[in-house]
Amino acid sequence: MNFLPPIRVSAAFGLGLAALLAVGLAGCSGGSRTQIRIVGSSTVYPFTTAVAEQFKRKWTEFPAPIVESTGTGGGIKLMCAGLGAQFPDAANASRRIKKSEVEDCAKHGVKGLIELQVGIDGLVIAQAREANFPSLTERDVYLALAANPFGKGPNRARTWKDVNPALPDIRIEVIGPPPTSGTRDSFNELYMLKGCNSEPAMQALKKSDEDAHKQICEKVREDGAYVEGGENDNLIVQKISANPQALGVFGFSFMEENSDRVKDVPLSGVTATYENISSGSFPAARPLYLYVKVQHVPAVRGMHEFLAEYARESTWGRTGYLARKGLVAAPEAIRRAGEATARELTAMDEGGLQ
Amino acid sequence: MATLAAPAAPIAERQPTDWTTQAMRSRIAARYRAERNFRRLGAAALVIAASFLAFLLFTIVRDGWTGFQRTETRIEVQFDAATLGVDPAAVAGPQGQALLARADYQALLLKAAEQLGPADDTLSDAAWMELREALMDNPALLGKRASLWVPVRSSIDLLAKGKYDLAAPAESRGVTDREVSDWRWLEGKGLLRTGFNTTFLFGADSTEPELAGIGGAALGSLLTLAVTIAIAFPLGVFSAVWLEEFAPKGRLADIIELSINNLAAVPSIIFGLLGLAFFLNFAGMPRSAPLVGGITLALMIMPVIVIASRVAIKAVPPSIRDAALGIGASPIQVVFHHVLPLALPGIMTGTIIGIARALGETAPLLLIGMRAFVTDVPQGFTSPATVLPMQVFLWSDDVQRGFVEKTSAAIMVLMLVLIAMNSLAIYLRNRFERRW
Numbered sequence: 001m002n003f004l005p006p007i008r009v010s011a012a013f014g015l016g017l018a019a020l021l022a023v024g025l026a027g028c029s030g031g032s033r034t035q036i037r038i039v040g041s042s043t044v045y046p047f048t049t050a051v052a053e054q055f056k057r058k059w060t061e062f063p064a065p066i067v068e069s070t071g072t073g074g075g076i077k078l079m080c081a082g083l084g085a086q087f088p089d090a091a092n093a094s095r096r097i098k099k100s101e102v103e104d105c106a107k108h109g110v111k112g113l114i115e116l117q118v119g120i121d122g123l124v125i126a127q128a129r130e131a132n133f134p135s136l137t138e139r140d141v142y143l144a145l146a147a148n149p150f151g152k153g154p155n156r157a158r159t160w161k162d163v164n165p166a167l168p169d170i171r172i173e174v175i176g177p178p179p180t181s182g183t184r185d186s187f188n189e190l191y192m193l194k195g196c197n198s199e200p201a202m203q204a205l206k207k208s209d210e211d212a213h214k215q216i217c218e219k220v221r222e223d224g225a226y227v228e229g230g231e232n233d234n235l236i237v238q239k240i241s242a243n244p245q246a247l248g249v250f251g252f253s254f255m256e257e258n259s260d261r262v263k264d265v266p267l268s269g270v271t272a273t274y275e276n277i278s279s280g281s282f283p284a285a286r287p288l289y290l291y292v293k294v295q296h297v298p299a300v301r302g303m304h305e306f307l308a309e310y311a312r313e314s315t316w317g318r319t320g321y322l323a324r325k326g327l328v329a330a331p332e333a334i335r336r337a338g339e340a341t342a343r344e345l346t347a348m349d350e351g352g353l354q
Numbered sequence: 355m356a357t358l359a360a361p362a363a364p365i366a367e368r369q370p371t372d373w374t375t376q377a378m379r380s381r382i383a384a385r386y387r388a389e390r391n392f393r394r395l396g397a398a399a400l401v402i403a404a405s406f407l408a409f410l411l412f413t414i415v416r417d418g419w420t421g422f423q424r425t426e427t428r429i430e431v432q433f434d435a436a437t438l439g440v441d442p443a444a445v446a447g448p449q450g451q452a453l454l455a456r457a458d459y460q461a462l463l464l465k466a467a468e469q470l471g472p473a474d475d476t477l478s479d480a481a482w483m484e485l486r487e488a489l490m491d492n493p494a495l496l497g498k499r500a501s502l503w504v505p506v507r508s509s510i511d512l513l514a515k516g517k518y519d520l521a522a523p524a525e526s527r528g529v530t531d532r533e534v535s536d537w538r539w540l541e542g543k544g545l546l547r548t549g550f551n552t553t554f555l556f557g558a559d560s561t562e563p564e565l566a567g568i569g570g571a572a573l574g575s576l577l578t579l580a581v582t583i584a585i586a587f588p589l590g591v592f593s594a595v596w597l598e599e600f601a602p603k604g605r606l607a608d609i610i611e612l613s614i615n616n617l618a619a620v621p622s623i624i625f626g627l628l629g630l631a632f633f634l635n636f637a638g639m640p641r642s643a644p645l646v647g648g649i650t651l652a653l654m655i656m657p658v659i660v661i662a663s664r665v666a667i668k669a670v671p672p673s674i675r676d677a678a679l680g681i682g683a684s685p686i687q688v689v690f691h692h693v694l695p696l697a698l699p700g701i702m703t704g705t706i707i708g709i710a711r712a713l714g715e716t717a718p719l720l721l722i723g724m725r726a727f728v729t730d731v732p733q734g735f736t737s738p739a740t741v742l743p744m745q746v747f748l749w750s751d752d753v754q755r756g757f758v759e760k761t762s763a764a765i766m767v768l769m770l771v772l773i774a775m776n777s778l779a780i781y782l783r784n785r786f787e788r789r790w
Contacts (some may be wrong), residue, residue: 033640046753049727056729057480058454061732066738067727068641069748076404232751255755260519260528321479323590325561326753 006102032085033085038063040075040092041182043121044288047322048092048310054321055302055309062302066105067092074183076317079293080105089300090292094121094182095189097291099353111345112294116307116338119316119327122252122277123186123284125174126237131244133160133168134264138283140164143194144172145226147219150199151212155221175229175236175247187249188218190284237262252277253326277328278318287330294347304345311342358749359469369404414762416588421763424564425511426503427476427540431466431485431497431572438462442496450493456679459485463504470545473536478505478564503547507542508756513537514548517759528755552619554763557747560790563756566749568764570731574644574724574739575713575771581648582712587705589652589693590659597660600665626652626718634722641723643740650718655708662704666697699786705777710772716743739759742768 023134038048047058049067057063068088070078075091080101097113105113125141143149143163160167176182196202196217207212220226229236233250243263250274254302255262264272268282276282290310297303314320315339318329329335340346372378438457443451459482467474468486481504488502489495505511509529512518514537518529540546559600572625592596601607629650633639639646670693696700719725722738723747732739740748746768749761 035744037738041753046561049729052727053561053729054479057483064729068642068723069725069727086634086640088641093629233753234751253753257755258523258528 008280016165019024025081034301035063036090036303036306037068037087037088038065038090038092038290039068039070039078040067040090041296043094043182044092044118044290045069046253046325047118047242047288047327048290050322050325052309053308054315054354055306057107058254059302059305062305065302065306071285072185075293077104078103079291080107080108080110082177083110083293083295089296091292093289095286097353099350102350102353110293110295113350114292114294114297114307114341114345115348116290116292116311116341117287117309117330117334118338119279119288119322119330120285121288122182122272122282122328123249123286124252124255124264125191125270126248126250126255126264127246128241128244129261129263129320131249133170133265134166136167137198137267137268138191138195139165139198140195141174141191142166142198142217145174145220146192146196146216147221148216149203149246150196151205151216152164152341155223155225157225165181170245172225172229173243173246173250174225174345175227175239177233177247178228183249184249191288192220193217250326251326252328256326274328276347280331294345297345307345311339313339356471395771414765415710418762418764418766420515420517421761422551422758423515423548424553425506425514425546425548426754427470427511427545428471428501428503428547429466429477430487430499431462433485433489433497434462435496437465440494440496444497445493451486451490451738454490455488457485457487457489459483469615473539473540475592476533476536476540477509478507478508478554479562480560480565481505483732504668505553505564505686505695506546508754509533510537510540510546511548511564512756514541514546515759517755533627535790544755554760554785558728558729559727559729559748562744562756563760566757567741568745570728570744571740571764572767572771573747574732575741576645577644577739578741579709579713580649581645581735583705584650585652586656586659588658591663592628594655594660594663594667595689595704596693598664598684599693614657614660616728618661621717623656623721625650625716626721628653629718640736640738642726642728642740643736644732644733644739646722647724647739647741648735649695649713650722651715654718655712658708658711659701659705660741662708663697663701666700667693669700675748680746693736699782699788703779703783706775706782710775713741713772713775714768716741716747719744742771757770 004199009351010059023327024212036052038052039230045067052067053067055062055263068075072091072093072095075088076097077095079091081087089145097115102113105111120173125136140160144157146155149155157163159169159171161169163172176187196213197206202213202217227246228249229239231255237248237254237258240246241258247265255264255272256274266272267282270276270282272284273280292303292307297307309315312320316322316327316329316335320329323329329340373382392738420446438459438461439455440453446761462485463477467477470476485502488500495706506514510533511531513534518527520527520534528625537546537617553565556569558705559571560566597607597610600609629646633646633649634641659772674696675688676690676694683691716725720740723738724744726740727740727748728738728740742764746761746764749757
């Protein structure tokens with residue numbers, strides 16, 4: 001230890017230089033990729049990963065697809081950043097792609113997206129097993145959580161009874177997703193907007209001043225009644241099962257998997273069950289999508305086979321393996337159309353987007 | 355002069371303190387009491403800290419030790435060539451292995467599952483892969499019967515481990531009546547065994563808890579750290595040597611020193627943003643690759659290594675340098691023959707602590723795409739991979755209940771690796787450190 005030959009030190013230095021050189025070389029050769037790359041929504045992530053795994057088992061000649069959970073907006077942005085190996089091939093989305101996003105795609109040369117509706121997710125308001133909150137409407141939720149309900153000044157409701165005399169005298173406390181989450185977008189759309197638009201004056205406002213309407217309808221109060229639970233839905237389940245006074249907002253699959261600890265609060269009297277969500281009678285349901293760049297399909301090995309694996313009755317059907325993971329199957333007509341889309345690789349019609 | 359002499363007089367006349375008076379005794383008692391209380395407070399702080407740690411360890415080990423186990427069931431399989439859809443004559447030929455790889459094992463498994471009677475729907479989705487492995491290892495099995503242990507579904511696995519409260523009513527216990535009765539049937543026939551789960555240690559990620567493994571993420575961590583060490587160690591040590599031994603003292607050296615100290619305190623997510631902007635978007639390197647992760651983490655821990663190395667080099671007494679220079683060594687010889695070897699234990703300790711920090715880091719890796727579902731064990735520095743802490747993060751967010759124990763088990767693996775690295779740092783320090 002007292003004597004270290006200089007040769008060894010220069011060897012270490014050389015090694016470092018070699019590593020830097022390798023880094024430089026790799027930088028130039030980042031263009032090759034053999035596997036499918038998918039980014040996007042954390043809600044669709046468990047389903048797409050299951051398909052990716054099944055695909056890998058069946059097709060041993062293709063490398064396993066890589067699925068990343070980046071959130072819907074971030075995923076679409078990554079996918080639309082350009083054409084080529086360093087950009088992902090497809091994006092999971094827990095909402096429909098927006099017109100502005102398609103325009104962003106086109107700006108970077110991405111023309112033509114294949115749209116597959118993979119299934120439906122119910123967004124439930126849940127409570128602890130031992131709690132017995134009777135039933136809520138979207139209007140109750142909006143009145144309890146809006147920062148400025150119907151534009152009539154700050155929200156002063158303290159208990160659910162203040163909102164609606166039929167509800168119990170319990171302090172308002174709802175644990176839900178943070179603003180960065182796609183689930184929050186859905187919560188705004190499925191609960192807050194619907195509740196807000198139940199007032200005719202608000203519908204009139206939407207026509208006259210869209211920004212004010214959005215502000216009044218989607219801004220959630222910040223005095224502790226709405227608690228941001230983070231992106232981790234398991235955490236929200238733990239919190240509401242520990243505190244029977246609190247309600248939680250998360251996807252149907254989490255409620256189903258944790259049915260020993262939490263149950264849903266019926267929405268306008270409709271309980272969140274597989275049948276009710278699938279048939280469309282449960283109001284707070286949202287479709288889930290997979291978007292694929294048409295131009296990447298011929299370039300990526302196995303893409304066609306992967307889409308065929310996704311769009312199969314034994315995958316996304318009522319008895320398919322995704323149903324066991326908590327996915328509610330899309331209506332049959334949509335599944336049939338999806339199968340055809342995956343077979344013929346037809347690009348979506350971008351006309352009806354918002 | 356008079357003002358100075360005046361106060362001196364009373365001091366000389368002062369009587370020695372009488373320690374036996376009541377006032378003095380109580381004063382001494384109070385001092386001893388204060389000392390005892392202070393020691394008790396210190397001990398109490400330690401006990402509180404230790405009990406937090408013990409609680410954390412206890413809950414992780416309690417939830418996680420079953421994650422290293424997997425429940426399997428025994429089935430008799432008739433490797434029937436017709437069901438598999440292969441021609442026995444062709445299997446003996448040159449394409450035999452490829453043929454066997456593509457055979458229809460799912461059909462074979464469905465047939466074999468019939469013998470489980472009412473519990474035929476309890477096998478894992480990938481149980482057929484065990485059949486493929488068995489037949490490909492030993493093609494002579496074709497046409498013969500064999501008894502195999504295959505994994506069961508996660509729900510049956512958790513039942514066998516006693517993770518459900520069976521006294522609770524059916525709708526609130528998280529497991530269906532069918533699954534409970536299937537499990538009772540299998541258990542009654544003695545067809546179940548719960549044993550060590552090698553898939554967990556060596557396999558890669560999966561969407562099924564019973565098939566998920568930590569091996570892919572561990573290898574990803576290893577590859578990432580290899581890149582980190584290869585870049586950060588030489589660069590960090592040589593920066594420190596230059597700064598301590600050769601840099602001209604002055605304004606420039608002060609600015610560099612200040613920058614390095616600041617860099618060591620920069621939040622790790624900033625390095626992730628840098629990695630995203632520079633390595634991925636500008637240099638066009640592949641996403642999710644250990645190479646990019648390693649470079650990003652190297653940037654993050656390099657300041658730590660520079661600071662630790664400078665301290666270690668500074669601690670080598672100047673007399674060593676003077677003596678070496680005095681007998682005619684050149685400055686480079688002084689550094690490489692004397693200073694560096696003597697400073698190396700301190701440098702190694704600093705480096706290992708830096709590496710341990712890199713091993714536990716997730717934030718910068720989130721941004722360069724390592725929060726990914728990778729179901730293949732990584733093949734090299736540019737193939738997609740994830741790392742141990744990221745795997746913990748991914749599993750903790752999973753819907754399925756079977757991943758709760760996997761998450762804790764993965765934390766245990768991560769902590770064991772960290773403890774091993776820190777122990778190595780302590781060992782190196784104690785073994786080679788010199789006191790002057």
